[in-house]
Amino acid sequence: MHDDSPEARWERRAEMPLTIASMAFLCAYAVLVLAPSPGTPWDDLWLLVLLAAWLLFGVDYAARWRLSGRRLGFVRTHWLDTIVLILPLLRPLRIVRIYESMQHRRGLPRLALHARVIAYAGISAVLLGFTGALAVYQQERDAPGTTMRTFGDAVWWACSTLSTVGYGDVVPVTTGGRVIAAFVMACGLALLGAVTGSFSSWLLQVFAAETGERPPET
Amino acid sequence: MHDDSPEARWERRAEMPLTIASMAFLCAYAVLVLAPSPGTPWDDLWLLVLLAAWLLFGVDYAARWRLSGRRLGFVRTHWLDTIVLILPLLRPLRIVRIYESMQHRRGLPRLALHARVIAYAGISAVLLGFTGALAVYQQERDAPGTTMRTFGDAVWWACSTLSTVGYGDVVPVTTGGRVIAAFVMACGLALLGAVTGSFSSWLLQVFAAETGERPPET
Amino acid sequence: MHDDSPEARWERRAEMPLTIASMAFLCAYAVLVLAPSPGTPWDDLWLLVLLAAWLLFGVDYAARWRLSGRRLGFVRTHWLDTIVLILPLLRPLRIVRIYESMQHRRGLPRLALHARVIAYAGISAVLLGFTGALAVYQQERDAPGTTMRTFGDAVWWACSTLSTVGYGDVVPVTTGGRVIAAFVMACGLALLGAVTGSFSSWLLQVFAAETGERPPET
Amino acid sequence: MHDDSPEARWERRAEMPLTIASMAFLCAYAVLVLAPSPGTPWDDLWLLVLLAAWLLFGVDYAARWRLSGRRLGFVRTHWLDTIVLILPLLRPLRIVRIYESMQHRRGLPRLALHARVIAYAGISAVLLGFTGALAVYQQERDAPGTTMRTFGDAVWWACSTLSTVGYGDVVPVTTGGRVIAAFVMACGLALLGAVTGSFSSWLLQVFAAETGERPPET
Known part of the structure; x- marks a missing residue:
């Protein structure tokens, strides 16, 4: 190494x-x-x-x-x-790497692998959400007809976007805000898919281990 | 054991x-x-x-x-x-564990594993939705400009949030309600991903079994 | 058999x-x-x-x-x-079974397995959407304050719900309509997850086959 | 070959x-x-x-x-x-094939497989989004009560639809626009599921490789 x-x-x-x-x-x-x-x-x-x-x-x-x-x-x-x-x-998305290298977790069993992917993708998603909320808020707050009046609104927007729920009560209306939003959507979807997928695999393994079954390959 | x-x-x-x-x-x-x-x-x-x-x-x-x-x-x-x-x-999310330990299902074939994960994640999601609806409803019902006037609205909100559909006709507007909502989103997404993923794997196995094929590793 | x-x-x-x-x-x-x-x-x-x-x-x-x-x-x-x-x-969801049994596809290679799951889940989703649109439309059309005025609106609602996009321009407002909608969401999510997951696996296999690689186990 | x-x-x-x-x-x-x-x-x-x-x-x-x-x-x-x-x-979705055949990437290790699927599905999704935005915009721009006034709105609609976020601030209101939108949703979901799933698998492999673990089969 x-x-x-x-x-x-x-x-x-x-x-x-x-x-x-x-x-x-x-x-x-x-x-x-x-x-x-x-x-x-x-x-x-x-x-x-x-x-x-x-x-x-x-x-x-x-x-x-x-x-x-x-x-x-x-x-x-x-x-x-x-x-x-x-x-x-x-x-700041690289901060996650540091967290990892400080832990020096090597040779851990496979269950920990899923936990690591969840942690990495989860922290990345939180950082992405915070950064995205900041950037979109800067574009939107003084736009005419905006629904994003406080930074709290921007964070709420980021939550509902990253989870793909998308209520639509707070939305970017400026071109700049929408471009950033589209970027946040694309990255967020991939990260969240990784969290969801890993959690699903991890749950299957935990249940298989509980009853002494051979862990499934998935 | x-x-x-x-x-x-x-x-x-x-x-x-x-x-x-x-x-x-x-x-x-x-x-x-x-x-x-x-x-x-x-x-x-x-x-x-x-x-x-x-x-x-x-x-x-x-x-x-x-x-x-x-x-x-x-x-x-x-x-x-x-x-x-x-x-x-x-x-109450631990209720699910009780349900399990009462069944003492051990040594079941792998198909049952997916059913168990679906049952566990599904029941957890229902409990989470009910609890989340209660907690958000408490925060929202007397807020000015709320769209969540009855507990039925809160349950409907929980359904549309946990399924990530997010119509936006009923949304939390208070800070407290939004914090709880963000938590419900995060947990709900993971649980629902587990249900969806397991159902998908289970369907593949059922179809493979029907035609006498070797079940795929997925 | x-x-x-x-x-x-x-x-x-x-x-x-x-x-x-x-x-x-x-x-x-x-x-x-x-x-x-x-x-x-x-x-x-x-x-x-x-x-x-x-x-x-x-x-x-x-x-x-x-x-x-x-x-x-x-x-x-x-x-x-x-x-x-x-x-x-x-x-009518059983119609799909008939379609299958009429085809008598046995012993097909694994690629066809994914196609079958996609076909099954896809047809089920279409039938579910049509049936759900009918049932919700019956509940909603005469409700005060409804946004679902024509059957076309109901079908559009079913599309945006099953795909979890959830625009919120057309939403059920009656209790009956919302109960049916929650049911459609739950089933639709699972079916759609199956379509998406199988399509993803199938794409991986096609790409692996193209370059003569060993197909991945996923 | x-x-x-x-x-x-x-x-x-x-x-x-x-x-x-x-x-x-x-x-x-x-x-x-x-x-x-x-x-x-x-x-x-x-x-x-x-x-x-x-x-x-x-x-x-x-x-x-x-x-x-x-x-x-x-x-x-x-x-x-x-x-x-x-x-x-x-x-134009075939453009992707050309891109591939120009690269003549054969015999690459499995990690590249995921990258290829992500690239293919991602480019397809972008092309689909652009084409869909064009087609929906043509249907919608002169419709009474439309919320899609500029092509920028149409692209924003395509982004929020393909990511299944679905804010609902811009929605098609004509029958023609909705039919195209339903088609874009169906294709987009499958493509995006492929991107998300492959990214998730790829992340698991990268993390497994980092610590010298046996790469999981998923």
């Missing part, structure tokens, strides 16, 4: 600073959206944090590109990193 | 009283929400039942903690019991 | 008359709901067809109960038939 | 012209719907493109029917082609 290429060493060392940077990015964005204080130095500070974090992501991306010794192929195989560079709000 | 540790013995003996207590809890809560009679001794009686049941859950939790001989680790491995202690409305 | 017990012989012989009866039942019900002509002998005729079909189901149920030589156990193991006896509108 | 029957040779040669024709068909249809310029020769030109593409599909269908040397059996086994002939808007 110990890969000693320069790229792997960089990734191990950069992991923690990047995670802190991504959390700082999310915090700064949340403060700017939820509690803006125009005309005070606070807003400038948070904007600075935002830019600094973004710069850090850029430096990390450039360094890994260089260390890989490749050209455009790097952009293709690291498409997820490329997207994250352009849309840094998605960065 | 016969585990003779003090903890297992306690669990076997406490099973029946706790189930009765949880059913009494749900009944008392339902009566208090649906047919309150303020100023009469009846409400005090039901409140007493509520508190007595809660006390019983607390005693059971404390006893199992002591018998386990562990410290904080107990809280972590028994997180489900800890949640149930804080939110006793979820307790 | 040739079971020569009296019960099995009865079932084989009764299959066709019962199917015709169930189709006649559905037709008569549809005509009574969609094109009622009060005061003419036509309505009496259709009502007669309805009752005759119902009687036939009753006779079949009684005959099979007698032939089985069992008592109340029959009601439990044949719970589906018992439900169909009480709610004859569900009877 | 090299099938040298006349039919297979025809299919290989016809692949590229047919793909170009189907893309031209979709473009012409999109221009006619979104930017009609009545009274100018442009509209006639696009209509001509539409008809020419349709003619090409007809010639291809006829040629393959002849080469197969069969009679009505051809219509049954090639039902998908028959549908495409009647509803040429579905033709």
